[in-house]
Amino acid sequence: MGSVQDNVASACTTYYDRFRRQAHVTPKSYLCFLDGYKTLYKEKHLGIAEMAKRMTTGLDKLVEAAASVDVLKKELEVKEQEIKVATANAEEVLAAVAESAAAAEVVKAGVLEVKERAVQLVSVIAAETAIAEEKLADAKPALEAAEAALLTINAADIATVRKLGKPPFLITLIMDCVILLFRKKIESVKPDPEKNFLIASWGESLKVMADSKFLNNLKFYPKDEINAEMVDLLQPYFNFSQYTFEAAKVACGNVAGLISWTIAMAQFYSVNKDVLPLKANLAVMQGKYQAAKKELDAAEAQLEAKERELAHVQAQFDEAMSLKQAVLDDAAKCQSKMDAATALINGLSGERIRWTEQSALFKSEIERLVGDILLLVGFLSYSGPFNQEFRNLLLSTWLNELLKRKIPVSMNLNITESLTDTATIGDWNLCGLPTDDLSIQNGIIVTKAARFPLLIDPQIQGKNWIKNMEKANDLIVTTLNHKYFRNHVEDCVSLGRPMLIEDVQEELDPALDNILEKNYIKIGSSYKVRLGDKEVDVTAGHRIYITTKLPNPAYTPEISARTSIIDFTVTMQGLEDQLLGRVILTEKAELESERTQLITDVTSNRRRLKELEANLLHKLTTIQGSLVEDVSLIQVLNITKSTATEVKEKLDTAKETELKINAAREEFRPVATRGSVLYFLVCNMSLVCNMYQTSLAQFLERFDISMDRSTPSPITSRRINFIIDYLVALH
Template sequence: MWFRTESGRQIKGNTITNLRKLAKPPEAIMIVLDMALILMKRRIDPIRIDYNLDEPFYVPSKTEILRLLNFSGLLSTLLTIHKIQSYHAINKEVIPIKDKVQKAENSLRKASRKLARAERELERTEIGLAKCQHDFDAAMQTKQTYQSDYDALLKRRDDANTLISGLTGEKIRWNEQNKVFEQSIEKLIGNTIIVTAFLSYCGPFNQDFRQRMINEWQKQIQQRTIPFSDNFDIIEQLNDEATIGEWNLQGLPNDDLSIQNGIIATSNYRYPLLIDPQLQGKSWIKNMERDNDILITTFNSKMFRQQLEDSISLGRPLLIEDVDEELDPILDHILEKHYVKIGLTLRVKVGDREVDVNHTFRLYITTKLANPTYSPEICARVSVIDFTVTQRGLEDQLLSLVIANERAELERERVTLARETTKNKRMLKELEENLLIKLTSIEGSVLDDPSLVEVLNANKRIATEVKEKVSIAEDTKMKISAAREEYRPVAVRGSIIYFLMSEIA
């Protein structure tokens, strides 16, 4: 367009004057002027196409254009046309953009509506998903609960089977023991009378006199129709094989008198006073209390009182050795157990001082006198025990010494075997006691305590191993005993010679 040319953009007032002078204005100017005619609502010639031109174009209205050139407002009209043309040119570029923007906005609105619908659908879906997730979690929790219950039932079933199989082996033995316990309960009063009398009165006497006293008590009880055990054995009533085996390993002879002495020394309410000319009782006490840090002293020791107070307050065993027929009066309150309770603490008077009493304190008194005479007051305060060696006890000791010299490896094997046998029997007894305690302490069903099955399985496994060891040990013990018996005559002769010399002296 002409308005786009440099001359069109520089149109001024003298431009119109110059146009008037032209006889035939350029074709482009004529077209612009036609536009001015249309804008000014002037008459224009009918539109017709001029085909004489290089390119066919309509013929402008020349007559009216010539009149228009003389119009004074032509310049402003042309400027308006210029602006309109500029607007048109710009609008030609803007309209497609607006159309695109409109289409984009329409697409955006459609997309927004779709998005809104999708979001609403998504919200509904999420709500449904949340509900499904909640239902799923609830179902999984229910499943887990059922699974836990199922696993618990399976475990209870397995535990029940384990208990049944484990306790079935104990049923026969426990039924037999139950019968024995029922009989023991029936005969408890008579047995208790004999045991109490034995602990109280039999300590100072030898084996024969003790048996005579027990027989006399049994006759008296029988006359009063008090039931007691037919085959009454004081050792079986007051101790077990495991403890006796430990005592034998600690140096206590294996004859009945020595075992009875050990029972009286450890079971009596009163502190023991051992008549021990051969020192075998003192040796046994030292070995038995070695792990408890026993303190050994005499009445003549300068530190006696301090040692006594320390033993009482610290709970250490105290052995007072080599006493005569009189005891130090400082022991009176201790031997009579005149304790004073202050709060939760027991105190006893030692001389002019009061000392706290530890419940683990134990007192042993020994004398070398073969036939001492103690006053009734001393006999009432202590438990006098005759630890004089017997022929059978000396015989066993001499046999051990002979074998230790002749066949040392056999004696070492016997001692080791005895130690292991005692340990195994003690373990069996402890396992049984632990199991019974566990069974009696359960509240509710036995299947509710999982530790019971573990204890039972452990007991069963260990008991099986221990029984095998005990069985093997018994066989080995018989072989060792057979080998030891070859040297028995030497021990018998030595024991006879000792007692002959003792009687002659």
């Protein structure tokens, strides 16, 4: 590996002699190269080993699935015979179910007939009850008033009345009415000339009041037992002029409630005498209803017995049907497994061939990893400051050295394909990175190198690309002389944010030394770094980008050791592609918009295809047990495979569309070519005299003016000539 460092040191001298551009290598560069070699070797080796394991497991699963399909075919034949037997049993039980159901229907019809009679009786009873209640409602106010009056009487009031030696005459009359209602013995009727009425039966009244349940008997008096004779006997009392509630209230206080009660009982009888026949009829109807209900209960019991019999037969039928359905489900499941597995095996036939071929190459790929990693890490560590010619020269030298020492290495190793993928490159192009090989390599070094990048970027195309690429990651943009520069650096390191230090000169702030060299201090499970006079927490994911506008800066070996210096100076091919995009954007804007959208779609589809293929292999290799046992997983694999096929078709269609768009764009290629040549020609004029100075921004402005002011023409060839002539004349 030491010869790699020696080769680069020799190339630095040659590069300076030819192009007067300085590049340095130091022992620290070599140590960084060794660390990068170990890291990348471990990463690639683990990746290949994991992929080999997955492919081997996936192939084993496919072979196992193919064998399982044959077993499922035999199981399906057995299931078909079981289905025939289960169907015959179910049909036999179904006949018994039909017979029991017919018998139950006959009994059910009888039950409905009896039930209908009972319902009719209930309707008649309800109607007559309503009539009786309506008539009784007329007496309800008087009864409620009587009950309310009774509530005003208590036992003490009755006891007071009993103790009276000579009770008021009205009290004796009220108690005569009470004992008449209670059907007690009353003394012979004798006139009382003094009172102009009858002599009261006070002795019997005292006996009635002596009963401790007297008040309770009043409350629960059997009103239906009142007859016409009793009411006739009460009439003389009611007709007596002093027999009123007001007079009773004066004569006997709370006991006056008894007079309201006696009057209410008589009024109730006048209503109840019409209701009593209805009640008698209701009693008869209730008897008929009870008989009908008894008959209904017997019929329902018979129906219940028939339904139990039917339920028993139905349960037998359900059991037979469930057995049949279980056999059908097993057969369907078996068929589904077989179909899904067959479809998967057929769908993965192409992958099976590719995986088989790839598995055979893994061993040799791991053997060649020793030399391949040396080329890749050497490219990332040393090739940044050089142009395309010297990068190719270094790779060629290292390859020859490996072959000379008989170290296994891939003869056709593609640096770009080994370190990134087309989807990522597509994202870079959408963010403004030129599409030429040198710019793509620069993008790889910026994102993959172990050291933070320092971009020699006089045309600021690299800076614009970084700004677009890191826009979504909350990029910090600063300069060395910014008043908050230290704060920006601290935010970058402690919060894990990307930071762009733009327009530096040939020296860097010493405060950056520890961060650029990654001299982190481990404290427990976290890291800190010294920034000036303070220690700052280190958060994973922070990135630092440094750019300079100097076309040929002379950086010290120390800066070369701390950073990955990358020459981002525009190339003739890169500028030609940029100019072609500007021409198309002006002359055929819809074509450039379509191309940009196409690149976006292709990039997205490529990334999706890669994810789908990785997901397919991962799911296939992580199945526990037999592949055919998990139908849902097979369906997921089939969906993933079909989706991957659709994405491939979209990529094929996009490729054809890209060819058509590129063919249309190529018509204006002469303008871009002439513009690129003209720019570098003007730049080289500074070698003749220092007064010939230009910038890419100035040139692009003049290029746009030449398209805007040149003579328009519907004929493409003439329009191209007009633009070129105006551009040349403008310079």
